[in-house]
Amino acid sequence: MSPLVFTLRDAPLQRLDLAPLAPDRLVGLSESKIATIQLQTTRERVLAGDVFKIRTGEATQIRFEGGSERFDRIGAGMSQGEVIVDGAVGIQAGRLMQGGRLAIAGNAGPWAASGMTGGILAISGHAGDRLGGPLAGETVGMRGGVVIVRGNAGARAGDRMRRGVIIVEGKADSYVGSRMIAGTIIVGGRAGRLPGYLMNRGTIVTINGSDGLSPTFADSGVHELLATALMARYVETYSREVAATLRRPWRRLLGDMAVIGKGEIFYPSVAN
Amino acid sequence: MSQLTVNGIRVDDTFAEAFEMRATALTITAHNAAWARQAAATMTGFATSVIGCGCEAGIDRVLNPDETPDGRPGVRVLLFAVSTNELQKQVQARVGQCVLTSSGSACYAGLEAEERLKLGNAVRFFGDGWQISKRFGDKRYWRIPVMDGEFICDATTGLSRTAVGGGNIIVMGATNETTLAATELAVEAIAAVPNVIMPFPGGIARSGSKVGSKYKGVPASTNDAYCPTLRGASNSALDPDITSVLEIVIDGLTSDSVAAAMRAGVRAILALGPERGALRIGAGNYGGKLGSHHYHLKDLLP
Numbered sequence: 105m106s107p108l109v110f111t112l113r114d115a116p117l118q119r120l121d122l123a124p125l126a127p128d129r130l131v132g133l134s135e136s137k138i139a140t141i142q143l144q145t146t147r148e149r150v151l152a153g154d155v156f157k158i159r160t161g162e163a164t165q166i167r168f169e170g171g172s173e174r175f176d177r178i179g180a181g182m183s184q185g186e187v188i189v190d191g192a193v194g195i196q197a198g199r200l201m202q203g204g205r206l207a208i209a210g211n212a213g214p215w216a217a218s219g220m221t222g223g224i225l226a227i228s229g230h231a232g233d234r235l236g237g238p239l240a241g242e243t244v245g246m247r248g249g250v251v252i253v254r255g256n257a258g259a260r261a262g263d264r265m266r267r268g269v270i271i272v273e274g275k276a277d278s279y280v281g282s283r284m285i286a287g288t289i290i291v292g293g294r295a296g297r298l299p300g301y302l303m304n305r306g307t308i309v310t311i312n313g314s315d316g317l318s319p320t321f322a323d324s325g326v327h328e329l330l331a332t333a334l335m336a337r338y339v340e341t342y343s344r345e346v347a348a349t350l351r352r353p354w355r356r357l358l359g360d361m362a363v364i365g366k367g368e369i370f371y372p373s374v375a376n
Numbered sequence: 377m378s379q380l381t382v383n384g385i386r387v388d389d390t391f392a393e394a395f396e397m398r399a400t401a402l403t404i405t406a407h408n409a410a411w412a413r414q415a416a417a418t419m420t421g422f423a424t425s426v427i428g429c430g431c432e433a434g435i436d437r438v439l440n441p442d443e444t445p446d447g448r449p450g451v452r453v454l455l456f457a458v459s460t461n462e463l464q465k466q467v468q469a470r471v472g473q474c475v476l477t478s479s480g481s482a483c484y485a486g487l488e489a490e491e492r493l494k495l496g497n498a499v500r501f502f503g504d505g506w507q508i509s510k511r512f513g514d515k516r517y518w519r520i521p522v523m524d525g526e527f528i529c530d531a532t533t534g535l536s537r538t539a540v541g542g543g544n545i546i547v548m549g550a551t552n553e554t555t556l557a558a559t560e561l562a563v564e565a566i567a568a569v570p571n572v573i574m575p576f577p578g579g580i581a582r583s584g585s586k587v588g589s590k591y592k593g594v595p596a597s598t599n600d601a602y603c604p605t606l607r608g609a610s611n612s613a614l615d616p617d618i619t620s621v622l623e624i625v626i627d628g629l630t631s632d633s634v635a636a637a638m639r640a641g642v643r644a645i646l647a648l649g650p651e652r653g654a655l656r657i658g659a660g661n662y663g664g665k666l667g668s669h670h671y672h673l674k675d676l677l678p
Contacts, residue, residue, distance in 0.1 A: 305508070307510065329519075331510060334510075334528065335512065337512075
């Protein structure tokens with residue numbers, strides 16, 4: 105079955121809310137109905153048909169040909185199917201995503217995977233700040249699913265994360281895993297300053313160390329643990345490169361002791 | 377009792393009567409195959425019969441590293457009990473006392489099923505608050521700190537309500553030596569059948585039992601009809617040429633696996649012949665009224 109294709113006509117003149125173009129909301133709609141869906145974020149009305157040339161297909165397989173940093177909330181709340189974006193996207197990609205797969209070929213803005221509870225979000229470029237993090241006023245960030253970022257992630261990736269796995273193949277900026285409640289974050293490149301800042305529980309793996317550790321983490325020494333072997337097996341599906349580096353002894357840092365200190369950072373065995 | 381004769385061995389025209397049981401399977405891994413087997417042997421010790429042990433348990437098969445969740449050598453064990461509550465109790469006690477304590481061990485669900493038994497969820501409290509839950513996809517593990525690192529355990533394991541316990545073969549021979557030779561051969565053949573265990577020592581029971589006793593409160597007692605030394609005094613089921621009887625009890629995750637195991641055992645005994653092995657094969661039942669699974673020996677012949 106061929107996918108439902110949205111081809112970008114011109115660069116959008118305002119930020120667009122693309123949440124209505126998720127598979128859950130398009131199944132059963134005709135091309136003409138889809139064309140009349142409103143996407144504007146200002147008072148100036150913008151319809152899907154104005155922005156995109158629409159080619160009818162299976163609504164559980166959606167493809168966006170062309171991307172824009174003004175494509176906000178793409179795949180938000182989706183629970184099934186697949187959405188593929190050929191370019192960049194704006195803020196909150198995959199926000200509150202429950203299932204299915206969202207693949208972004210370019211960069212994603214801040215709050216990608218915010219509050220996500222299931223499914224897979226794959227970002228081939230870089231991710232903005234607060235990947236998986238909560239919006240203002242929310243107490244919990246990502247709650248499930250898998251996020252894989254092939255490039256770098258901005259600051260506070262995994263902020264207040266509760267469950268799920270975030271894999272960043274590149275670098276992660278400062279405060280990765282800040283205020284983490286649980287879950288797993290793996291940073292293939294180097295992490296910025298203070299990974300795990302105020303984390304309660306959860307696991308952060310900084311494969312290439314960080315720019316500075318908080319003194320509120322306690323060094324429990326170097327260990328070869330089955331937990332990282334199991335983690336490697338799981339991660340292998342998403343990133344062979346990262347999985348291969350997990351199977352070795354790690355320095356285990358316990359913290360953040362400034363809060364309850366039940367979290368852990370796996371750090372290279374020779375500190376760097 | 378009417379009999380058939382196959383390869384010079386008399387085969388009773390009877391059947392083994394087996395019962396539905398609750399069962400689960402666990403995968404135990406360790407640094408090496410020897411330690412995986414050690415943990416499995418310890419946890420399946422004292423688990424010959426539900427009558428006195430609470431459960432019946434044994435090693436199903438040895439697992440290669442590529443068959444285990446953590447890529448280490450492993451062993452799959454099966455546990456059977458008469459109720460879900462009893463099975464849960466046995467899993468918790470045996471994993472907690474025998475697997476958790478074994479050097480380098482880890483314990484995973486060995487059976488996938490909708491209904492679940494607590495595994496790590498039951499033993500995690502040993503961690504005294506230091507235990508860590510880790511979820512990867514739909515799998516949840518418990519990491520319990522121990523003195524050689526961490527004990528890793530799946531949170532739950534599958535429960536089967538359609539397992540079968542009590543498949544059996546009664547092997548009768550002229551001497552202890554020939555009877556044991558035939559029975560050992562059958563055990564070896566059955567060991568190759570997946571999803572079954574033979575819970576008695578070495579897979580063999582020398583003390584087959586009947587239900588009840590002349591003594592109050594004793595649930596099972598010696599099967600006097602098959603005790604050669606009581607021939608003449610009891611209502612013996614033995615022919616004059618039989619002086620040794622051994623039994624193989626088989627529990628399986630499915631009725632088909634029990635039938636396959638009995639078939640493998642019977643055929644191995646028959647292939648050995650009467651000179652070096654058994655003179656007669658029988659099976660234990662309760663008249664067919666108690667157990668829902670009947671395995672007729674005549675259906676298992678080559």
